[in-house]
Amino acid sequence: MEGPSTTETFDAFFSDFYLRAYAADESEAEAKAQALAAARLAGCPEGGELLDVPCGFGRHAVPLAAAGYRVTGVDRSAALLEEARRRAGGARWPKLASADYRSLPFADASFDAAVNLFTSLGYLGDEEDTRVLAEIRRVLRPGGRLVVELLHRDQLVLRFREQDWRLLGEGRLLLEQRTFDAAAGVAQTTQTLIDGGGERESRSFTVRVYAATELTAMLARAGFAEVRCYGDLDGTPFGPDTRLVAVAASPSP
Numbered sequence: 639m640e641g642p643s644t645t646e647t648f649d650a651f652f653s654d655f656y657l658r659a660y661a662a663d664e665s666e667a668e669a670k671a672q673a674l675a676a677a678r679l680a681g682c683p684e685g686g687e688l689l690d691v692p693c694g695f696g697r698h699a700v701p702l703a704a705a706g707y708r709v710t711g712v713d714r715s716a717a718l719l720e721e722a723r724r725r726a727g728g729a730r731w732p733k734l735a736s737a738d739y740r741s742l743p744f745a746d747a748s749f750d751a752a753v754n755l756f757t758s759l760g761y762l763g764d765e766e767d768t769r770v771l772a773e774i775r776r777v778l779r780p781g782g783r784l785v786v787e788l789l790h791r792d793q794l795v796l797r798f799r800e801q802d803w804r805l806l807g808e809g810r811l812l813l814e815q816r817t818f819d820a821a822a823g824v825a826q827t828t829q830t831l832i833d834g835g836g837e838r839e840s841r842s843f844t845v846r847v848y849a850a851t852e853l854t855a856m857l858a859r860a861g862f863a864e865v866r867c868y869g870d871l872d873g874t875p876f877g878p879d880t881r882l883v884a885v886a887a888s889p890s891p
C-alpha cells in the first residue's frame with residue numbers, strides 16, 4: 639500500500655454516497671454538543687469568528703452559528719455543501735465557502751479560532767497535510783487556536799477490526815472492510831452501502847493515520863507555538879485508547 643488516495647477518489651466518496659452513509663442517521667444533539675465543546679476548547683470568544691474546516695454537511699457549523707459564533711465553513715464537496723446550505727436554511731450565519739483547504743480564500747489573520755473535526759486530515763500525506771495545517775495557521779489571528787479531532791494510530795491498532803457493519807435507517811446496511819499497512823501508517827477502507835432491496839454500492843479509499851507524536855510534530859512544523867493533546871473535546875486525558883484532540887496555538891506577537 640502506498641500513500642493516501644487521490645483527490646478524485648476522495649471526491650467520489652465525499653459525495654451523495656457519504657450523505658447516504660452519514661447524514662441521515664447522524665445525531666444532531668451529539669454533533670451540537672461536540673461543536674460547542676470544540677469551540678470552547680479552541681478558546682473562541684462569544685460571537686467570535688470561527689473557521690470550521692472542512693465543514694462537510696454543516697453538522698457543526700450550523701449549531702455553532704445558532705449559538706452566536708460567526709462561523710465560516712469551508713469544504714470542497716459540492717454535494718456536502720449543498721446539504722449544509724439546506725440545514726442553514728438561509729440564515730446569515732454560517733457562511734459557507736467552496737474551497738480546497740490547501741488554499742483558503744481568506745486574508746491572513748481572519749479568524750479567532752478554527753476546528754478540524756472527525757478525522758479530516760490524512761487525505762494528502764505528511765507533507766501536504768502539514769501544508770494544510772500551515773494554511774489554517776495563516777488565517778488565524780495571533781494567539782488563536784486550532785482544535786484537531788481524529789482517530790490516531792494507537793487507537794486504530796488497539797481496536798482494529800477487519801470487518802464491521804452498521805444498521806442505517808430504512809433497513810439499510812453499511813459494511814466496512816479494512817486493512818492497515820503498519821509500516822506506511824496507512825489504512826485502506828472499503829465501505830459498501832446495501833439498501834433495503836439488496837442493491838450495493840462501494841467506495842474504497844486509503845488514508846494516512848497519524849500517531850499523536852507525528853501530528854504534534856506536524857503542527858510544530860506548520861508554525862504553531864504550543865500543542866496539547868486530549869482524549870476528547872471535553873479535555874479528558876489523552877491515551878492510546880481515546881480519540882486524539884490536539885489543541886495548537888498560533889504564535890502570539
Ligand SMILES: C[S@@+](CC[C@H](N)C(=O)[O-])C[C@H]1O[C@@H](n2cnc3c(N)ncnc32)[C@H](O)[C@@H]1O
Pocket residue numbers: 648652691692693694695696697698712713714715718737738739740754755756757758761
Ligand atoms: C470525514 S468528513 C468530516 C466533515 C466535518 N468536519 C464533519 O465532522 O462532519 C471530511 C471532509 O473533508 C472534506 N475534504 C476532503 N479533502 C478536502 C480538501 N482537499 N479540501 C477541503 N475539504 C476536503 C470532505 O469533502 C469532507 O467533507
